[in-house]
Amino acid sequence: MTGNHLPGSMADMGQPRFNNGHMGAGLGFGLGFAVVLDPALAQTQGSTGEYYWTGLANTQFWIDPSEELIVIQMAQLIPSSLLPLRRELRSLVSQALVD
Numbered sequence: 001m002t003g004n005h006l007p008g009s010m011a012d013m014g015q016p017r018f019n020n021g022h023m024g025a026g027l028g029f030g031l032g033f034a035v036v037l038d039p040a041l042a043q044t045q046g047s048t049g050e051y052y053w054t055g056l057a058n059t060q061f062w063i064d065p066s067e068e069l070i071v072i073q074m075a076q077l078i079p080s081s082l083l084p085l086r087r088e089l090r091s092l093v094s095q096a097l098v099d
Helices: 085-098
Strands: 027-029 035-037 049-056 060-064 068-074
Touching: 060 085, 068 085
Parallel strands: none
Antiparallel strands: 027 035, 035 049, 049 060, 060 068
């Protein structure tokens, strides 16, 4: 489920149907969610092999097996662009990780 099931990245599949600045570069798709293939290309603070998805009302989850991390955010904010909650949560979680 967590492996990439595309022949390349999402960017190789053409115009993505969701809003992201990197146009699918560095991301694959598993069985129901995005899979990070290259964090630098995907412009994420996550790890290779992380998988995630975001929802309409500012919900998200991500699972990072290499960090042994699971994050679930539930919010009800439409449009979700009103506040950068997703980005802020990821930044705060990354800062809190201790090796």
